[in-house]
Amino acid sequence: MTTAADTSLDRSVMPPSERRTLLGWMRRNLFSDLLNSALTVVAAAVVFLVALLLLRWALTTAQWGVIPANFNLIMRGQYPAEEAWRLWLALYLLGGVIGLMWRLISGKFSTAALIVFLIPLALREVPLFSWMTRFHLLVVAGAGAGAFYLGAYLPIQRSVRAAVYVLLGYLVVMLVILRGYSGDAGPMPTVTTILWGGLLLSLLLAFFGITLSFPLGVALALGRQSKLPAIRIISVTYIEFIRGVPLISLLFMGQVMLQLFLPDGFPLVDRVLRALVAIILFSAAYTAENVRGGLQSISRGQYEAAQALGLSTYRTTMHIILPQALRAVIPVLVGQFISLFKDTTLVALVGLFDLLGIARTITANPDWLGTQQEVFVVVALLFWIFSYTMSYASRRIEQRLGVGER
Amino acid sequence: MKSMRKLNKAGMILSMVIGMIIAACMSPAAGPEVVESDEAAAPAMQETQTTLSIVQERGHLVCIGNAQLPGFGFLDSEGNFSGFDVDYCRAIAAAIFGDADALEVRPASARERFTILSSGEGDVIIRNTTWTMSRDTDLGMNFGPTTFYDGQGLMVRKESGVSTLQDLQGASVCVVTGTTTELNLADQFAAAGVAYEAVVFEDFDQSFNAYDEGRCDAVTTDKSSLVSRQTTLTAPADHVIINVTLSKEPLGPAVRHGDDQWFDLVNWVVYATMLAEEAGITSENIDSFMDSNDPNIGKLLGLEGDFCAKVGLENAGCFADVIRLLGNYAEIYDRNLGPDTVFDLPRGLNSLYTDGGILYAPPIR
Numbered sequence: 001m002t003t004a005a006d007t008s009l010d011r012s013v014m015p016p017s018e019r020r021t022l023l024g025w026m027r028r029n030l031f032s033d034l035l036n037s038a039l040t041v042v043a044a045a046v047v048f049l050v051a052l053l054l055l056r057w058a059l060t061t062a063q064w065g066v067i068p069a070n071f072n073l074i075m076r077g078q079y080p081a082e083e084a085w086r087l088w089l090a091l092y093l094l095g096g097v098i099g100l101m102w103r104l105i106s107g108k109f110s111t112a113a114l115i116v117f118l119i120p121l122a123l124r125e126v127p128l129f130s131w132m133t134r135f136h137l138l139v140v141a142g143a144g145a146g147a148f149y150l151g152a153y154l155p156i157q158r159s160v161r162a163a164v165y166v167l168l169g170y171l172v173v174m175l176v177i178l179r180g181y182s183g184d185a186g187p188m189p190t191v192t193t194i195l196w197g198g199l200l201l202s203l204l205l206a207f208f209g210i211t212l213s214f215p216l217g218v219a220l221a222l223g224r225q226s227k228l229p230a231i232r233i234i235s236v237t238y239i240e241f242i243r244g245v246p247l248i249s250l251l252f253m254g255q256v257m258l259q260l261f262l263p264d265g266f267p268l269v270d271r272v273l274r275a276l277v278a279i280i281l282f283s284a285a286y287t288a289e290n291v292r293g294g295l296q297s298i299s300r301g302q303y304e305a306a307q308a309l310g311l312s313t314y315r316t317t318m319h320i321i322l323p324q325a326l327r328a329v330i331p332v333l334v335g336q337f338i339s340l341f342k343d344t345t346l347v348a349l350v351g352l353f354d355l356l357g358i359a360r361t362i363t364a365n366p367d368w369l370g371t372q373q374e375v376f377v378v379v380a381l382l383f384w385i386f387s388y389t390m391s392y393a394s395r396r397i398e399q400r401l402g403v404g405e406r
Numbered sequence: 407m408k409s410m411r412k413l414n415k416a417g418m419i420l421s422m423v424i425g426m427i428i429a430a431c432m433s434p435a436a437g438p439e440v441v442e443s444d445e446a447a448a449p450a451m452q453e454t455q456t457t458l459s460i461v462q463e464r465g466h467l468v469c470i471g472n473a474q475l476p477g478f479g480f481l482d483s484e485g486n487f488s489g490f491d492v493d494y495c496r497a498i499a500a501a502i503f504g505d506a507d508a509l510e511v512r513p514a515s516a517r518e519r520f521t522i523l524s525s526g527e528g529d530v531i532i533r534n535t536t537w538t539m540s541r542d543t544d545l546g547m548n549f550g551p552t553t554f555y556d557g558q559g560l561m562v563r564k565e566s567g568v569s570t571l572q573d574l575q576g577a578s579v580c581v582v583t584g585t586t587t588e589l590n591l592a593d594q595f596a597a598a599g600v601a602y603e604a605v606v607f608e609d610f611d612q613s614f615n616a617y618d619e620g621r622c623d624a625v626t627t628d629k630s631s632l633v634s635r636q637t638t639l640t641a642p643a644d645h646v647i648i649n650v651t652l653s654k655e656p657l658g659p660a661v662r663h664g665d666d667q668w669f670d671l672v673n674w675v676v677y678a679t680m681l682a683e684e685a686g687i688t689s690e691n692i693d694s695f696m697d698s699n700d701p702n703i704g705k706l707l708g709l710e711g712d713f714c715a716k717v718g719l720e721n722a723g724c725f726a727d728v729i730r731l732l733g734n735y736a737e738i739y740d741r742n743l744g745p746d747t748v749f750d751l752p753r754g755l756n757s758l759y760t761d762g763g764i765l766y767a768p769p770i771r
Contacts, residue, residue: 069483070483072483072485073481073483073485077485078481078485078486079485080485081484081485194510195485197485252518255518255522256518256521256522256525256527257521257525259525259526259527260524260525268527349515350515350518351473351512351513351514351515351518353473353481353513357473357513358481360473360474361473361474361480361481361513362480362481363474364473364474364475364476364479364480365476365480365481365482365483366476366477366480366634366637366747366748366749367482367483367748369476369634369637369638369748370637370638
């Protein structure tokens with residue numbers, strides 16, 4: 001372990017960075033010799049040509065009318081229009097929760113926080129949106145900023161633990177808002193999960209998939225390291241079994257076969273829930289293996305030192321081993337979470353309308369035949385935005401925790 | 407010695423766990439057996455739980471459908487299921503509940519549809535499903551009346567003037583490789599003694615792109631797909647689907663073996679739409695038939711007899727509700743595939759037998 005002072009010392013003796021002029025950089029990197037120059041020219045030509053063709057398609061041939069016409073479908077699937085205000089309510093709360101969590105975790109209004117609050121404001125500039133949508137986005141940003149400032153006066157102690165409780169509480173409230181509680185009528189009529197779709201369903205599946213598979217995966221990784229044979233064998237068997245099966249077969253089992261195993265007259269389990277359980281079970285096995293990598297990177301000395309201090313196994317694991325092990329595998333874990341997000345598209349194959357399922361049914365609408373390219377480009381863009389945000393966030397966290405420096 | 411015993415114990419636990427997993431894995435293979443035992447139990451079950459009573463208790467019909475077939479099943483921009491097949495789902499819901507929206511469409515892929523029906527998660531399949539013998543027997547399905555007679559067709563350029571198979575002598579035909587479509591093409595052209603050149607592709611997109619670019623004189627697949635694909639060509643109006651059918655694809659509803667009352671109900675809802683077209687009853691003029699003296703019309707609309715009770719429904723006007731809410735066969739067809747849609751698909755075989763088609767519904771008596 002090096003101290004912070006050492007790190008700054010290391011920095012101070014680093015060689016001075018070269019002067020960065022554009023021309024100098026280009027000569028050094030793009031035109032250093034004949035072969036390199038030729039490659040640069042060819043690559044630039046290819047990029048230019050592809051960009052030109054894409055741009056020409058996007059500006060002339062593409063029928064972008066399909067996107068605004070089906071925008072609600074892409075965003076929330078079959079979620080009834082008259083209940084859509086509940087989605088906004090959930091988003092207001094999300095803005096507030098993020099603001100509050102920021103206050104509880106860092107307490108400072110950093111640049112990153114500013115960016116988070118600027119996202120809803122930036123989204124308002126998308127020309128597609130109605131003034132109603134823009135108003136909602138303004139409220140989301142306002143709720144975030146408001147919660148951040150008011151959070152300072154709350155009688156809650158600043159801690160990550162408090163932030164996690166706030167988040168868990170929000171999840172429950174959000175599910176109640178989305179699902180409704182008052183049956184067929186009343187202030188919040190039930191919207192069955194079958195009607196949840198589009199981006200809403202994709203994000204919910206990914207979010208709950210990640211948050212619920214993570215603790216299960218960590219438990220399995222610890223179980224695999226356990227000295228108790230029963231726990232170890234169960235963990236190993238589970239991990240190896242799940243990793244030997246493709247996700248789509250788990251989804252099919254859940255959607256199609258489950259009913260055959262259940263006794264007659266057994267109430268049908270919610271189909272979205274079944275898909276979610278399959279995703280969680282699947283992802284947990286991979287998380288477990290990634291976390292195991294982190295656990296095995298911890299040197300024996302850490303365990304021995306903890307024992308010498310008289311810490312219990314529980315405390316050693318929670319306070320010494322896991323924090324170091326998890327920090328070491330952040331990039332791998334985030335990579336896996338991104339792939340989980342993209343894997344949620346498989347639910348389209350078992351009859352749920354996630355983003356991809358919605359895209360496929362939109363292109364089957366007789367009014368919009370032949371618009372596959374337009375719809376799938378937009379879907380890809382949406383996936384890219386969220387995946388890139390995740391990977392950007394992971395890099396920020398790594399920087400903050402100093403992974404690779406200590 | 408002690409560690410040996412430990413090892414044995416661990417081995418035993420391991421083998422037990424593995425045994426359990428294998429058992430769990432084998433169960434899917436035992437699927438058909440499960441279905442069979444269900445069938446054996448069906449007579450005993452029927453007294454309490456018929457499909458109809460389950461549907462009525464649930465309050466809506468679960469119809470296994472398609473969400474990705476233009477004209478037959480898809481979500482419209484408001485998020486409602488729409489299409490020819492979906493309208494027949496709605497028709498059954500209308501007959502049972504008097505409400506065409508008492509319906510949940512369960513989108514399913516071609517592979518999983520039969521399993522979902524067998525497991526009882528759906529009540530009926532209406533999903534461009536071809537009635538074949540092995541499905542009717544091995545898979546334990548009962549097929550209702552064909553709602554749409556599809557068949558493999560050929561699309562050509564209008565300017566070529568091709569209208570029969572013989573006109574295609576020496577022509578090149580775009581086709582997807584490894585499908586029954588390719589085999590049908592070879593069989594039918596050989597039978598007609600017409601020489602042709604097959605230009606094969608891996609998938610539909612490539613096949614139709616090649617045709618659009620003029621690399622072949624004709625392109626072949628099922629007619630219902632041809633019409634939807636036609637609209638995606640650069641100049642849809644320059645192409646025509648010729649009146650030649652290369653294979654039989656009767657598409658209709660399917661239900662589980664073992665519940666004849668439910669099977670009858672589905673059958674007669676479909677027949678009712680055809681009988682209504684025969685009698686000239688539409689969703690718009692149905693009220694003018696309500697004092698009809700024609701006994702055939704009276705029986706269809708529930709003015710005389712208790713024909714709805716014969717399929718287990720208390721509502722004597724069950725078929726009248728279907729016609730009022732969905733219309734007769736012609737209305738359903740025209741709404742989804744007819745001249746006012748992008749498809750403009752000629753009725754062909756799907757005309758009444760009186761109009762040269764093969765739609766022939768048995769009488770209600």
